[in-house]
Amino acid sequence: MASTAHQEAASALGAELKTSATTVLADQAEQIAREKYGFVGRAEWLWGEKDSNYRLTLDNGSEYLLKILNPAENPAMTSMHSQALLHVEAADPGIPIQRIIRTLDGEADFRMTDDEGATRGVRMVTFVPGKSQKSQPHSAIQRYRIGALLGRMQKALQGFTHEAAHHRITWDMSHAAGLRDLLSIFGDEAQRRRLEAAMTDFESLILPRITQLPAQVIHNDFNMENILVREENPDAISGIIDFGDMVHAPVLFDVAVGAAYQMGDAADPVEAMCDFLKGYATEKPLSDQELELIYPAIVTRMLMRLAIQEWQAKLFPEHKERYTRNSPTVWAQFARLDALPKDDTIARLAAACRTSVERPA
Template identity: 50%
Template sequence: MQTASPVLPDSEIEDLVRTHFGLEGTAEWLWGEKDSNHRLTLGDKRTVLVKVLNPGEPPSTTDMHSRALLHVARADPGIPVQRIVPASNGAPDIRIPGPEGNTRAVRVVTFLPGQALSGATHSVAQRYNIGLMMARMQQALASFEHASASHKLTWDMTYSLDLRGVCNCLGEGEERAALTQCLDLFQDEVLPRLTQLPSQVIHNDFNSENILVDPADTDRVSGIIDFGDMVRAPRVFDVAVGASYILDDESEPVESVFDFLKGYASLARLTRPEIEVLYPCLLARLVMRLAIPSWRATLFPNQAERLLRKHDLVRRTLARVRAYRQQAFTEQSAAVFQRVSQ
């Protein structure tokens, strides 16, 4: 997260994939938070995505992401994830020289159809289907193991308290106090119960840019992309992540999150301890969505506008959730899973 990812010229991308993947096409740069991404249009008009990964990403982490994509495709072929296009030597990714004598990985994947959830109209059925897709993804990843699955990750909620220093520089007065109170709640109610929370490798980034929907039927999820934040962590963290983005729709009340939970509950169950920590986890993720982009904007001021484009929206979402009583949120969440089990 602290390492810049130099953008390779399109011509260099074209030469690279021709040499290592046997693909001929025209490259076009796409913005990415951590990586240098390029769409490659092949001669037959098919498109693939070329990801030149951040030089700061360890090779073992890259390997985990590649193998997770392969694993999900085998475990549940119906989940619409990108398929890996292997290199000419059969490997799922390759390594090339980096900018400072290091190396960086290159992965080529299929380009999924659809539009980002952030730009689509929203509905009860759509939120239900996103929850269902998360449950399917968790079930597919439940059997996935990798030596790097427990690597320390900035976006892992387990380490959200590390952001206290950043939060002390955000906002003023009551707003700053609210961020601190959210982290205090996470420290008091979640961290002591970590051993009670079922853990596995999770996607950890069901956000409105990583979920694609069918433009002709926006209730249907047509793609789940970006495994770059995956980690072994309590699965309820995954649910809280998804819920935080569902709530970005300000035209809908906080109760809209229960449509998402109903979809999830149609296939999977949260235990009582998980349900009881869902609310503080949701608040913690919203705090992370404010703190981490703000921190990165100081590191990369040329990307500040892009990184902070949703800052005010997340602030309002956090205020809406905090105004909703924790006990009421927990009881309604429990009712969702109770109704499904009857």
């Protein structure tokens, strides 16, 4: 059993990450599809960190994603995610996102009661084709296009409002300081000190200025597994998925999240992030204040990836390998970043954000 101190530290994790996914049986998913959508097909379970997800394949080969949400998710949040998808589709139809499939009654989502008596939201969307960016070759033009796509996404979401937009979620960088107590889980002293240093930078550089930063509803999870590319042409972006971490927060944090993930395994992580930021700059500029904070914001996201996933692995040890599967990559990114002069890195990132150039060849 975890110590009292560890239990208190774990309170930094929101309910959405402390409730494991409760699987709904495939035959029940197929029944939901028939009764609520009029679709007859075969349901195939897909891994979900919080939700019970199914690929629904109809007899004619059409595919849809049926998402049966975590019982801990507030109904207002379910509504926000659905309405955001509809809003982006209307604002910029060219952004390759999942499309809402309405129920026979015209609902964008609905509530169900599962076999354990828990009430859960349900949403069906189109199944976006493609392979995750993480699984495919990476290139400068690919990263550039992803950066530009994030800029378009932010512009499409500028006018979006919802009653649940200011909800608190663990992955919102605005609340990263609450994760400091989680760092005690890291037994390696050098690793713990590196994360503590990143936390100190967040607390001293970003936290005092959060209210001054431009904010809106953001995607907040523009990572390589949520970006789909065409298998036959990985430089072509075919889809953006998973609006589940959406929140009203500084735009800078959305950019930092995207840049942090675009490092991947690149030998020069700064160059990889610059590719992304140059694409983003073609759609939206960052202010001078945002440029000053882009580097510590990127490092804060890296800190969050390690701390949150390590604690989830502690809460759900049966899924430890899945939760921490990306941790070695993040530590390697830290090592490569720390081997470069920090001032030079900050200058290169800022220059990329200010550069208006032709896209990479």
